[in-house]
Amino acid sequence: MPKLSPLRLETRRQAILEAAERAFARDGFHGTSMQAICREAGISPGTLYLYFPSKVALIAGLCERDRHEIRDALTHVEVAADILGALEEMLIHYACIEPQERRALIFEIGAEAQRNPDVAKIMVETDAFFSALVRDTILKAIADGRLIAHGTVEAIIALLFALGDGIMWRATIRPELDNRAIITQIFKLLRDKLLSSTVDTNVS
Amino acid sequence: MPKLSPLRLETRRQAILEAAERAFARDGFHGTSMQAICREAGISPGTLYLYFPSKVALIAGLCERDRHEIRDALTHVEVAADILGALEEMLIHYACIEPQERRALIFEIGAEAQRNPDVAKIMVETDAFFSALVRDTILKAIADGRLIAHGTVEAIIALLFALGDGIMWRATIRPELDNRAIITQIFKLLRDKLLSSTVDTNVS
Amino acid sequence: MPKLSPLRLETRRQAILEAAERAFARDGFHGTSMQAICREAGISPGTLYLYFPSKVALIAGLCERDRHEIRDALTHVEVAADILGALEEMLIHYACIEPQERRALIFEIGAEAQRNPDVAKIMVETDAFFSALVRDTILKAIADGRLIAHGTVEAIIALLFALGDGIMWRATIRPELDNRAIITQIFKLLRDKLLSSTVDTNVS
Amino acid sequence: MPKLSPLRLETRRQAILEAAERAFARDGFHGTSMQAICREAGISPGTLYLYFPSKVALIAGLCERDRHEIRDALTHVEVAADILGALEEMLIHYACIEPQERRALIFEIGAEAQRNPDVAKIMVETDAFFSALVRDTILKAIADGRLIAHGTVEAIIALLFALGDGIMWRATIRPELDNRAIITQIFKLLRDKLLSSTVDTNVS
DNA sequence: CATGAATGAGTGTTCATTCAT
DNA sequence: CATGAATGAACACTCATTCAT
Numbered sequence: 001m002p003k004l005s006p007l008r009l010e011t012r013r014q015a016i017l018e019a020a021e022r023a024f025a026r027d028g029f030h031g032t033s034m035q036a037i038c039r040e041a042g043i044s045p046g047t048l049y050l051y052f053p054s055k056v057a058l059i060a061g062l063c064e065r066d067r068h069e070i071r072d073a074l075t076h077v078e079v080a081a082d083i084l085g086a087l088e089e090m091l092i093h094y095a096c097i098e099p100q101e102r103r104a105l106i107f108e109i110g111a112e113a114q115r116n117p118d119v120a121k122i123m124v125e126t127d128a129f130f131s132a133l134v135r136d137t138i139l140k141a142i143a144d145g146r147l148i149a150h151g152t153v154e155a156i157i158a159l160l161f162a163l164g165d166g167i168m169w170r171a172t173i174r175p176e177l178d179n180r181a182i183i184t185q186i187f188k189l190l191r192d193k194l195l196s197s198t199v200d201t202n203v204s
Numbered sequence: 205m206p207k208l209s210p211l212r213l214e215t216r217r218q219a220i221l222e223a224a225e226r227a228f229a230r231d232g233f234h235g236t237s238m239q240a241i242c243r244e245a246g247i248s249p250g251t252l253y254l255y256f257p258s259k260v261a262l263i264a265g266l267c268e269r270d271r272h273e274i275r276d277a278l279t280h281v282e283v284a285a286d287i288l289g290a291l292e293e294m295l296i297h298y299a300c301i302e303p304q305e306r307r308a309l310i311f312e313i314g315a316e317a318q319r320n321p322d323v324a325k326i327m328v329e330t331d332a333f334f335s336a337l338v339r340d341t342i343l344k345a346i347a348d349g350r351l352i353a354h355g356t357v358e359a360i361i362a363l364l365f366a367l368g369d370g371i372m373w374r375a376t377i378r379p380e381l382d383n384r385a386i387i388t389q390i391f392k393l394l395r396d397k398l399l400s401s402t403v404d405t406n407v408s
Numbered sequence: 409m410p411k412l413s414p415l416r417l418e419t420r421r422q423a424i425l426e427a428a429e430r431a432f433a434r435d436g437f438h439g440t441s442m443q444a445i446c447r448e449a450g451i452s453p454g455t456l457y458l459y460f461p462s463k464v465a466l467i468a469g470l471c472e473r474d475r476h477e478i479r480d481a482l483t484h485v486e487v488a489a490d491i492l493g494a495l496e497e498m499l500i501h502y503a504c505i506e507p508q509e510r511r512a513l514i515f516e517i518g519a520e521a522q523r524n525p526d527v528a529k530i531m532v533e534t535d536a537f538f539s540a541l542v543r544d545t546i547l548k549a550i551a552d553g554r555l556i557a558h559g560t561v562e563a564i565i566a567l568l569f570a571l572g573d574g575i576m577w578r579a580t581i582r583p584e585l586d587n588r589a590i591i592t593q594i595f596k597l598l599r600d601k602l603l604s605s606t607v608d609t610n611v612s
Numbered sequence: 613m614p615k616l617s618p619l620r621l622e623t624r625r626q627a628i629l630e631a632a633e634r635a636f637a638r639d640g641f642h643g644t645s646m647q648a649i650c651r652e653a654g655i656s657p658g659t660l661y662l663y664f665p666s667k668v669a670l671i672a673g674l675c676e677r678d679r680h681e682i683r684d685a686l687t688h689v690e691v692a693a694d695i696l697g698a699l700e701e702m703l704i705h706y707a708c709i710e711p712q713e714r715r716a717l718i719f720e721i722g723a724e725a726q727r728n729p730d731v732a733k734i735m736v737e738t739d740a741f742f743s744a745l746v747r748d749t750i751l752k753a754i755a756d757g758r759l760i761a762h763g764t765v766e767a768i769i770a771l772l773f774a775l776g777d778g779i780m781w782r783a784t785i786r787p788e789l790d791n792r793a794i795i796t797q798i799f800k801l802l803r804d805k806l807l808s809s810t811v812d813t814n815v816s
Numbered sequence: 817c818a819t820g821a822a823t824g825a826g827t828g829t830t831c832a833t834t835c836a837t
Numbered sequence: 838c839a840t841g842a843a844t845g846a847a848c849a850c851t852c853a854t855t856c857a858t
Contacts, residue, residue, distance in 0.1 A: 028319050030234040033831055044840045045833075055832065104318045110311035110377065115232055123377060155393040158386050163363065166370025173314065173327060182362050189359040193397045238849060248823050249850075259849065436727050438642040441852055452819045453854075463853065512726045518719035518785065523640055531785060563801040566794045567775065574778025581722065581735060590770050597767040601805045646828055656844050657829075667828065 013051050016041050017065055020058045025101035029059060029108035056119065059112050062105070063122040070126065074133050083141050084197055087134070088187045091164060095171035096180045103172040131161055138195075148196045156194050163190075217255050220245050221269060224262045229305035233263060233312040260323065263316050266309070267326040274330065278337050287345050288401055291338070292391045295368060299375035300384045307376040335365055342399075352400045360398050367394075421459050424449050425473055428466045433509035437467060437516035464527065467520050470513070471530040478534065482541050491549050492605055495542070496595045499572060503579035504588045511580040539569055546603075556604045564602050571598075625663050628653050629677055632670045637713035641671060641720040668731065671724050674717070675734040682738065686745050695753050696809055699746070700799045703776060707783035708792045715784040743773055750807075760808045768806050775802075 019041035023032040034055060038045050052058050073090055080086035094103070113120040135157050141147040149156050163186065171179040191197060223245035227236040238259060242249050256262050277294055284290035298307070317324040339361050345351040353360050367390065375383040395401060427449035431440040442463060446453050460466050481498055488494035502511070521528040543565050549555040557564050571594065579587045599605060631653035635644040646667060650657050664670050685702055692698035706715070725732040747769050753759040761768050775798065783791040803809060 028315060030315075031319060034833080035831075038841095045842095046835080046840050047838080049833070050838075104315075107311050107314035107318065111232055111308075111315050113377070114308045114311065115235065127378060151393050151397055152389070155389040159367065159390045159393055162370035162374055162386075162390060163366050164370065165373045166366035166368065169369045169373050170366055173317070174331060182366075185356070185359040186363045186366060189355050189363055189398070193355055194393070237847075239847095242824095249825095250823050250852080251821075253850070254821070436723060438723075439727060442854080443852075446820095453821095454819050454856080455817080457854070458817075512723075515719050515722035515726065519640055519716075519723055521785070522716045522719065523643065532788075535786060559801050559805055560797070563797040567798045567801055570775050570778035570782055570794075570798060571771065572778065573781045574774035574776065577777045577781050578774055581725070581739060590774075593764070593767040594771045594774060597763050597771055597806070601763055602801070645826080647826095657846095658831080658844050659842075661829070662842070 009051070013061065014065075016043070016048060016051055017058065017061050021062055021102075021105070024059075024062070024108060025099070025105055029055075029105075029112065056112060056116050059109055060116070060118050060122060063109055063119060063126065067122065067126040067129065070130055071133075074130065074137075078133070078137050081146070082197055083137060083147060084187060084191060084195060087160075087164070088183060091167055092180055092183055095168055095183065100172070100175045103168070103175075106168075106172065134160070146198055148198060150194050150196065159194070160190075213255070217265070218269075220247070220252060220255055221262065221265050225266055225306070225309065228263075228266075228312055229303075229309055233259075233316060260316060260320050263313055263320075264322050264326055267313060267323060267330065271326065271330040271333070274334055275337075278334065278341075282337070282341050285350070286401055287341060287351060288391060288395060288399060291364075291368070292387060295371055295387055296384055299372055299387065304376070304379045307372070307379075310372075310376065338364070350402055352402060354398050354400065363398070364394075417459070421469065422473075424451070424456060424459055425466065425469050429470055429510075429513070432467075432470070432516060433507070433513055436512075437463075437520065464520060464524050467517055468524070468526050468530060471517060471527060471534065475530065475534040475537065478538055479541075482538065482545075486541070486545050489554070490605055491545060491555060492595060492599060492603060495568075495572070496591060499575055500588055500591055503576055503591065508580075508583045511576070511583075514576075514580065542568070554606055556606060558602050558604065567602070568598075621663070625673070626677075628655070628660060628663055629670065629673050633674055633714070633717065636671075636674075636720055637711075637717055641667075641724060668724060668728050671721055671728075672730050672734055675721060675731060675738065679734065679738040679741065682742055683745075686742065686749075690745070690749050693758070694809055695749060695759060696799060696803060696807060699776070700795060703779055704792055704795055707780055707795065712784075712787045715780070715787075718780075718784065746772070758810055760810060762806050762808065771806070772802075 016037070020032075020037045023037050023040045026032070027036070034045055034048065037058070038048055041048070052061060073093075077083060077086040077090060109119060109123065113123045138147060138157060138160075139153070142149055142153060167179070167183055167186070170177070170182075220241070224236075224241050227241050227244050230236070231240070238249055238252065241262070242252050245252065256265060277297075281287060281290040281294060313323060313327065317327045342351060342361060342364070343357070346353055346357060371383070371387055371390070374381070374386075424445070428440075428445045431445050431448045434440070435444070442453055442456065445466070446456050449456070460469060481501075485491060485494040485498060517527065517531065521531045546555060546565060546568070547561070550557055550561060575587070575591055575594070578585070578590075628649070632644075632649050635649050635652050638644070639648070646657055646660065649670070650660050653660065664673060685705075689695060689698040689702060721731065721735065725735045750759060750769060750772070751765070754761055754765060779791070779795055779798070782789070782794075
């Protein structure tokens, strides 16, 4: 009985995760049965349990995957000349362009995190990782003179974090609003009053 | 003639709602059975269904109740001399003082809102009501000269909404942080750079 | 505490029975809740139980009432010059004119009779009473020379009973057929071959 | 690959149907819980729902099965030299020999048919199928000269159908009568007056 | 006599999970 | 490795009946 080759195992895991995400987004975590995920993934229940030990493990897996995705997205921010612009773009992507169903998943994950320490851990770690990276990037940019902080740097960063999460949150509960315009408006204000960029930015 | 008097009916409804809130906060919406709520409320299933027609009606009732609570809380903000201070205090109350379990309920409600139009409607209405009231209060204060906006008023208000929700969100997913300090820091920045108050404020 | 006057008691009972019949016919015995009957009758559950001790008692009451109704209907047959014609008319009335829902009730009653001896007893008694009456009427008519039996009288009567019940049955399970025509056809055959009438009958 | 083979699936279905029939006959359709059927069949609820999607599907399955049974029974009638004799025998079998509980099921099915179109459809189809077959058989026999109709053929056939159903009905509500004798008596009359057979029949 | 709020056992059905093949 | 039939505890909800007022 040769163990599943790590590559194949990972490929399968990802395929199942994608099926699960589609199903969860469509019907919610509790509205989706394991059978439904199996159907979506084209496998049998027995096989699913070969790759994930339980239903919550799928949520955990989804979190984990999102963590990687955000990490990749942040890479672009890190190396961008216009850091605020890159953050703005990233926010617009997740708040306006990605389908609403995907955003809605955050409720399911959040709810699960209250009950499941594994999920909570991943959530906190993802947030901490993300925050640290953004913070470092901004601090470095300020040190480099690419950004100028108008006020206590720590406070500006704290405000930035809350702002980003708040925008995501509002886009999720009020998708009918013109969130893209709201984001643009807020970032203009940010640049004017709190964190101006010294590099040329292409105003879109 | 033991007809349920309106008062008694309302008292009962509230008692059941409180029991449901405790149970939901403890075990989640889907993790809580109607039987468990009955046990918590000290009534039988049949009786519960006399007051609420379904499980989601309990969530809807909880939303409705929160809406009233927020409305009352906002009354204090409206009449406050120091509007930003009142908002800050309100935020600290809900983000730091109220028990974490209560905040966590927002995930359950949000998740339910994705599936249940009634819940979604209440959520949107509550947000719209709250937003409009805060907005009016700020606009009036600016017109009165009690607040001075450093930048486009609309943008500042948009930022304020996102900020408020973001702070609540972050307090919910990162309760271990010193959120009170973060809020204070952010509000100080706000007052300095975006929305200064012309009345004496007692800096806490 | 004066006992309900017998008259008032009976009036009430009949009103409730009618409400129950409407509800049973609409939704079936098991599909009708006591609450629904109360609503239909405009009384409270407590009051209903003052007049009928249980739900099956309502079915029993309905049987009892039907027994009286049939007895009355038979009175017309007894005194009719054209006995076969009167039976035919009665059959057409119950099989074609009365609403289908009322006929459908017989299934509910029959099912209940299998479980409830009281209901079974009433059902058997009603059938026995009816059969005896028809039988006597026919025997008397034959003795009087108003009817002529072409064959063993006992066999003809047995066939008549089965025929009547069978027509009712078929009208109930196949209401879409032209049961009136079928009845007319059968009775014509009856008169021609088995039980001719010596009085003028208006052939319809 | 423990995929349910079609044979095994059908065997299981029949076993469950038999368990359901026993339970329904004992306690009635509404008096029988799915748990009770499971107990009777020696399986778990989950398994039952693997074979039948709902409780009414069991009734529908029972109808379907009866339809097949009747079809088979009719095959014997079709090829019989003495058609009336074969029908008489069949009637005696179902009205007198089969256990009363099985006959009683017709009430449950009939009641269900009033509420459930699927059941109603099967009931009507079964009756139509049966009627058409009997009718064809008789018409052919008359054409062949094996039967002689004393009267309008259509009327005789209509009477025959009503008679058959009426006999079944009466045997169900009055099982204490000597229904075998009644059937014999009626069929003798039939042969004498309405539909004589030209082949030798062994009078039982 | 009449009420209707309260009851709680019971319902049909689902679904995460297991394990023999 | 993969299967999918089997499981059975759990669920939201109903309703015939009672009894304090």
